[in-house]
Amino acid sequence: MKLKRNDIILIIVVLIIGIAAGLYFFLNKKTSGKAVLKYGNNLSMDIDLSKDREIDLESNGIKIHLNIKDGAIAFIHSECPDHICEQFGYIKNVGDSAVCLPAKASVTIVK
Structure with a gap:
């Protein structure tokens, strides 16, 4: 099965969203006093x-x-x-x- 151009774009977009969400949760862990x-x-x-x-x-x-x-x-x-x-x-x-x-x-x- 060969990946088409739109399939590759979809995979890249999903990866970018996943990385962005992971960074958001990681960087927004708040410590408290x-x-x-x-x-x-x-x-x-x-x-x-x-x-x-x-x-x-x-x-x-x-x-x-x-x-x-x-x-x-x-x-x-x-x-x-x-x-x-x-x-x-x-x-x-x-x-x-x-x-x-x-x-x-x-x-x-x-x-």
Whole structure:
């Protein structure tokens, strides 16, 4: 099967659109200076990500340790049985979340 001139033009146009869309999403990933921590029975805490620090608290009878570093936040240690929350690593982009289900704690990056 031989490609015609219009087929080649269509392929080039689709590639250009795909590359442009990829660059748009890659370059517009926004980092934020704020996170919201929800824990326990409807408790909430706004966290400024511009200052490096550590936060220790207890939620649902489980001690959790959060670390804020270079505008990002992470669950560093949790006394929960599975430690899945620690595997999220540092999050910093708007909309990113990390959750510790046994502790009923979540961190979400907001605008």
